[in-house]
Amino acid sequence: MTWRKLLKAFPTVVLVVDVLIRIVSVAVVPRNRRPSSAMAWLMAIFVAPIPGSVLYALLGSSKLPKDRRDKQREINSLILENTQGLDNRVPTDTQPPWFGTVVQLNRTLGAMPLIPGNTARLLPDYAGSIAAMTEAVDAAERYVHVEFYILTRDESTYLFFDALKRAHDRGVKVRVLYDHWATIRNPQGRVTRTWLRDAGIRFEEMLPFHPTKGMWRRPDLRNHRKIVVVDGDVAFTGSQNMTDPSYNKRGNMRRGLQWKDLMVRVDGPAAIGLNALFITDWYSETDELPTDARTGPRVEPRTGDDAFECQVVPSGPGFDGENNLRLFNALVYGAQERLIIASPYFVPDDSMLYAITTAAERGVDVQLFACEVADQFLVYHAQRSYYETLLRAGVRIFLYEKPIVLHSKHFTVDDDVAVIGSSNMDMRSFSLNFEVSLMVRGAGFVDQVRDIEEDYRSKSHEITLAGWLTRPAPLQVLDNVARLTAAVQ
Numbered sequence: 001m002t003w004r005k006l007l008k009a010f011p012t013v014v015l016v017v018d019v020l021i022r023i024v025s026v027a028v029v030p031r032n033r034r035p036s037s038a039m040a041w042l043m044a045i046f047v048a049p050i051p052g053s054v055l056y057a058l059l060g061s062s063k064l065p066k067d068r069r070d071k072q073r074e075i076n077s078l079i080l081e082n083t084q085g086l087d088n089r090v091p092t093d094t095q096p097p098w099f100g101t102v103v104q105l106n107r108t109l110g111a112m113p114l115i116p117g118n119t120a121r122l123l124p125d126y127a128g129s130i131a132a133m134t135e136a137v138d139a140a141e142r143y144v145h146v147e148f149y150i151l152t153r154d155e156s157t158y159l160f161f162d163a164l165k166r167a168h169d170r171g172v173k174v175r176v177l178y179d180h181w182a183t184i185r186n187p188q189g190r191v192t193r194t195w196l197r198d199a200g201i202r203f204e205e206m207l208p209f210h211p212t213k214g215m216w217r218r219p220d221l222r223n224h225r226k227i228v229v230v231d232g233d234v235a236f237t238g239s240q241n242m243t244d245p246s247y248n249k250r251g252n253m254r255r256g257l258q259w260k261d262l263m264v265r266v267d268g269p270a271a272i273g274l275n276a277l278f279i280t281d282w283y284s285e286t287d288e289l290p291t292d293a294r295t296g297p298r299v300e301p302r303t304g305d306d307a308f309e310c311q312v313v314p315s316g317p318g319f320d321g322e323n324n325l326r327l328f329n330a331l332v333y334g335a336q337e338r339l340i341i342a343s344p345y346f347v348p349d350d351s352m353l354y355a356i357t358t359a360a361e362r363g364v365d366v367q368l369f370a371c372e373v374a375d376q377f378l379v380y381h382a383q384r385s386y387y388e389t390l391l392r393a394g395v396r397i398f399l400y401e402k403p404i405v406l407h408s409k410h411f412t413v414d415d416d417v418a419v420i421g422s423s424n425m426d427m428r429s430f431s432l433n434f435e436v437s438l439m440v441r442g443a444g445f446v447d448q449v450r451d452i453e454e455d456y457r458s459k460s461h462e463i464t465l466a467g468w469l470t471r472p473a474p475l476q477v478l479d480n481v482a483r484l485t486a487a488v489q
Contacts, residue, residue, distance in 0.1 A: 021049040029056065034349065040484065058219065062431045064317045065217055068284055072318035075280040076111040096416050098334040099441065105330055106313045106439065109323040112276070114311040118268030120440055122420075122448045124408075124455070126245050129236070129263040130160055136230045136265075137163040143173040143292055145229040145278040147206075149222065149422070150241035151178035152188035153195050157242050161192075165199045173292055177281055179223045180205035187248045204285045206434075221317055223281065224422050224433035226263075227274050235271035237438055238263035238420055239409045247375075255403060257375065262342075262408035262452060264420050264438060266310060273312035277436055280314070308442035315423065316434030324423045324437055325430040329355045331413050335364050340453050341411040342369040345376070346383045347426035347483075353386065357393035366395045369456050373402035379426065381482035384475075391465040398460035406456065410449060417441050418449045 025045045030038040041060065045052035063069070103114045123129035137144050137160065144167050153161045168174045176196060183189040183205075196203045206223040228236040240261035246252045247259065266274070283289050315323035332339060332355040339359055346368065348356070360366040368390065374380035387397055400406035410420040421437035423429045440446075 018049045021053050022046060025049075025053065025056070029060070061218055062221065062317050063217075064221070068217075069318055071284050072280065075276070075283060079111040079276055095441070096334065096336075096414070098330075099417065102327065102330045102334065102439075103311060106311050106323070106327060109319065109321055109326065110312070110314045112273045112312040112314070114309050114439075114441075115269045115273065116309045117307050118266055118270045118310045118440075119306055120267075120308050120310065120438075120442075120445050120448075121265045122452060123236075123238070123263040123265060124452050126240065126259070126261060127156065129238075129240055129261070130157060130242070132263075132265060133228050133236050134160045134163045136228070136234050136236070137167055140167050140172045140230045142231045143175070143229075143290075144231075145175050145227070145275060145282075146242075147177040147223075147225055147227040147278050147281060148183075148242045149179045149224045149226060150182050150186055150189075150243045150247070151176070151192060152183065152186050152243040152248060153192045154188045154244045154248055156244040160242060161195065161199075164201060168199065168201050173290075174201050175278075175282060175290070176201055176203035177206050177223075177278070177285065178203070180208040182222060186243065187250075188243070204282065206281060206285055218432075220432065222433050223316075224429065225277070225281070225436045226422050227278050227436060229271060229275040229278055232272055232275050233267065235266045235274040236263055237266070237274055237422070237436055239407050239422055252375065255373075257373065257403050257405055259405045259407045260400070262410060262420060264440075266438070268307075268310075270310035270312065270438070273310070274436070274438075277312060277314050280318075281434070284318070306444055308440050308445050310441075311439045313419075313421075313437040313439055314435070315430075315437070317432065318434065322430045324421075324435055325349070325352065327419070327437065327439070328352060328411075328425065331411075331417065331419065332356055332359050334417075335359050335366075335413045337414045338365040338367075339411065339413055340367045340369070340450075341425065342406065342408045342453070342456065343411075343425040344371050344374065344405060344407045344409070345379050345424040345426045345429075346370055346386065347379060348386065349427060349430065352425060353389065356395065357389065360390075360394040366393075367453075368395055368397045369406060369408075369453070369460065370397065370399055371402075371404075371406050372399040372461075373405065375405060378482045378485050381479045382485060383426075385479040385483040387463065387468055388465070391463070391468060397463050398457055399463060400456060400460045404459075408452075408456075410452075412446050412449050412453070415443050415446055418446050420449070 025042060029041045041056055107113060123132055164174055207221055209219045226237055226240060240263050245258045279290060313323055313327055329351055356366060409423055412418045418440050419437050423435035423437050429435055
């Protein structure tokens with residue numbers, strides 16, 4: 001065939017490919033996908049069939065490769081096997097009527113039991129939480145497990161890294177995990193990797209993307225967890241990364257942005273749950289199950305008024321369901337009097353939005369703490385597009401005053417239950433990120449969170465429906481357009 005004939009046939013070939021892409025996409029895209037997400041993907045493909053289909057091939061599936069999902073199921077089976085009977089230790093006579101079914105939901109989805117006899121202390125100060133984790137590492141005798149989305153050695157964190165080196169030098173087994181993309185693209189990421197290697201500390205990069213080595217998956221899946229475990233007795237988790245509160249980025253420094261987070265220190269048997277989650281991620285990346293870090297509880301439960309029931313709730317693409325979304329929805333529907341949410345990135349799916357607005361409409365005092373300023377343009381504007389619906393339903397919205405980025409992720413239900421962890425209330429955290437949430441039942445702990453919420457309220461301004469509707473029309477259009485991007489996942 002001559003070049004002239006090829007050129008003559010080219011438009012016909014393009015037309016046939018265009019039609020085939022549209023037909024195939026209608027059959028393939030909606031399968032096991034939310035209607036809103038399916039419609040967004042179909043719109044992208046129909047507007048630009050070839051680029052849209054290429055983008056869908058890269059980003060259309062949130063599933064991990066089969067071997068990674070098999071490892072998660074294997075670990076879940078081990079956890080269930082090693083925690084048989086622990087559920088029976090929790091008294092049920094003082095629980096809210098709906099709480100037992102939420103615990104069972106978490107157990108079914110994530111394998112972790114609700115364990116009594118823990119103490120939990122909130123760490124709302126950024127430097128103070130790093131100091132607390134440093135002190136715990138210095139007291140380590142057997143092992144230290146560290147896992148962060150962003151892990152950088154800088155002016156704010158070098159004391160923690162020095163404590164890791166001291167622990168390693170005295171014979172403590174130190175293992176470190178960090179998300180490959182989030183850490184390496186930080187200005188201090190590569191320097192940190194070199195420092196860990198020179199210090200002789202064992203580290204692994206989570207979710208590296210190496211398609212040429214047969215490791216094909218969606219490239220933007222991230223491990224967003226924040227965990228430190230010392231000897232299986234003490235653990236830390238929450239929203240804070242191990243990095244400077246400016247994230248070492250010039251743009252943040254120029255704008256004066258500083259991150260405000262919330263971590264929690266847990267002492268007691270629940271620390272084993274967080275350790276089991278670290279071991280899951282270590283096993284996924286290395287094919288090694290650490291023999292020196294037991295997955296079963298070895299510490300005696302605490303007693304007294306400051307002893308709380310805790311349940312670790314893992315979530316992410318390694319699980320078949322969206323564990324954190326299901327937990328959040330269940331708790332929102334369980335709320336009877338008050339529901340207070342703090343989330344820097346609030347872009348809920350329809351089920352979450354309906355649950356929250358329904359709670360407000362049935363008389364629950366619902367409050368949302370978000371940011372007046374943010375670091376992510378599209379997410380920031382997508383979040384703002386939900387405020388009108390929330391305000392009309394009766395939700396009170398408080399925006400933490402700039403230049404602080406309120407990065408805390410937690411909420412409280414009545415006076416009984418609190419959840420703190422790494423999970424945002426957005427599509428990415430529900431479907432694409434590996435997250436960890438800690439559910440705590442106990443009035444004493446809820447009181448601690450209430451004090452934090454009151455501090456936020458004193459440094460925020462409340463928006464009203466009347467005031468919100470008067471914002472400039474171009475901003476309203478931008479918010480609504482940004483909202484469309486949330487469904488493409």
